[in-house]
Amino acid sequence: MPGVYIHIPFCKQACSYCNFHFSTNLSLKKKLVESICKEISLQSNFLPGNGLTSVYFGGGTPSLLDETELHTIFESLHKYFNWNEDTEITLEANPDDITDISCKLWKKSGINRLSIGIQSFSAEELKFMNRAHDVYQAEQSIEIAQYNGLINLTCDLIYGVPGSTLNSLEYNIKQLTDRGIPHISAYALTVENKTLLAHQIKKGMVLSPDDQLAEQQYLFLMQSLGNAGFEHYEISNFALPGKMAVHNTNYWKGESYLGVGPSAHSYHQNTRYWNVANNALYVKRIENGLIPSEKETLSKADQYNEYIMTGLRTSFGVDVEKIAALDEEFKHYFLNLIEGYTASGYVSEKNNIYRLSSEGKLFADRIASDLFWV
Template sequence: MYWHSLYLGENYKTLAGLYLHIPFCKKACHYCDFHFTQSLRQIDDIVDAICKELVLQNEFLGKDSIYSIYFGGGTPSLLEHHHLKQIMKVIKYEYDLASNIEITLEANPDDLSREKLQAFYDNGVNRLSIGIQSFNNDHLKWMNRQHSGEEAMEAVYEARQVGFENISVDLIYAVPYGDHSIWENDLKQALRLRPEHISSYCLTIEPKTAFGKWLEQGKLYEVEEEFAAEQFEMLIDTLRQYGYDQYEISNFAQPGYESRHNSNYWKDEKYLGVGPSAHSYNGKFRKANVANNAKYLLGLSENKIPFEVIHLSKEDQANEYILTSLRTKWGLNLNHLKNKYGVDLLMVHRDYLNKLSLQDLLYEEDEHLILTDSGKLLADKVASDLFIELNP
């Protein structure tokens, strides 16, 4: 199905996000199932197509101002200075940007030369999300990462020298290993860098990845839930001691440095996704661009965007909000659920919520349901138990 641009006709102005998917990587990490290609042959063409899509989609968010731009992927740090300059020029011309906009670019340490960092900074990027994953060279090699722990440290130091004052680093825990010593050192090394933000994810074995194939072949085992839970608790306790606020289950920030891009998803706000496989949400429906570079380029060559509309029922939207909001420190807004979706969760699940409260897994505060540290270990289970069924 093809779609040009859709204007919803709102006469009010709110804040929204813009996501750009850069579908290129030098090599495939063994755990990754995102859309990308290892061939950079078409990078110029993809950038041109992204710029064209930005023009075609300039009314998707109505009159909303953009207060967050996020370059994700793939590996956006493969972009050259002229690529980023070209994209930003179109964005500035076509969209209303907030004066204090946050512009994030995901980067791999091995791409971050002083020259590349300066090019990002000069083009308005004011937040870096650096995919470190681990400082242990054996673990990095096992994950098929292209940098060393030493290069990761150096990349952050170089970014500081260029002028970046908002840096996030990614870490992966629950890597199969005999004890917690490497994870303890990863946390120690990350804290030495004092990043403003840390995202840390439990290693998940996805089917269509190298790790997924190894698991099928018996060459890889998944860690026990208890082992992963212990490392998760170490993560929370350690970062809390150093002043980081766990504002979402996998995300920790120093005060005032929460990711605007991520918060858009969790708070049920609107965002526009541009590029192959990018998703968008306008408050009424979602859409997903085709996850195929050739089909994406063909569509844009005809001034069309190859996409699929994802129609969400009111029940789907309500349950998605339950799932995402419970992961945050702000919790589930009972009034929002009631006013937007007509669901009185306290009435529907009164007995179960009382049980969770008695088990110290969840509490209510100012019309919000918030998970405790113990509850966060069971977040997905609790959310699914709270899912509601609405009459058609």
């Protein structure tokens, strides 16, 4: 069954590394929520059936939604879709937005999973990333959420930050595992064009991320979380048993999903859709009764490449039989190219399913690219 993603494109301030679509001008927030609800209506027949396995509020900062705005969106979702108590309903939240009042509101609304943007428990690292919260708020946000019964938590960490060490990463990991966090997403700091971080590096204001440090920290991360009982089920995601993210797993398995809001992406029947990444233009098109998206239908080669990319990133791996179902030619092509990586130990094979080794995960993008049909 499919999922729905809702993009809330507002933030209090810009993190230095972020290149997602967002605005720090909240003047359009009410109007945009109305437009999201109208898009839900316009797109109500997009998915096969109306039962959902997941709803995901991402951004931006969805925790900036007030009670009325959140209620309005849920009202629209309930009008067109069905779900039950097992449906995963996630809301991304910044630590500085998490209070007793907000947690009670989220629980009442039906949110049963919080994704908290911790990133680090180091004051220096938080300052480097221009995060809006401090260390105390990072610590308190978890305790407040758990105290209010929101125990299905996932927390984000960022590694490879200039000035960080293996010791500081170990401390960050321990802060989460000691608090019983069941799911952790960890991302290497990357420098994206047109971000504050890219500008700061260009002007010599800060150091660039060190690739060697990031590799060392990633290997340490895999080992530490593995020792703590976490399954490394996707390149950047670690979960205790039974706590894999339902919504994101559906992405990686190629399931259908609907994305609403500016810049949101959708996928169904081998076709990708993406909404316009401009708040005012999005609102205008919705007001005119238009779905504000473009689309691209994937060729067989595109489908093969997509499967290689997502399969290699996950513990589910790449199944040769699924490749053969697309085209026998793809199967022979893949088997010919993958041989060198199995010989080098970067990839393992069992029952015709190929998975990256820990060492291979360091080069996941490069290996996938080498296996692409071009």
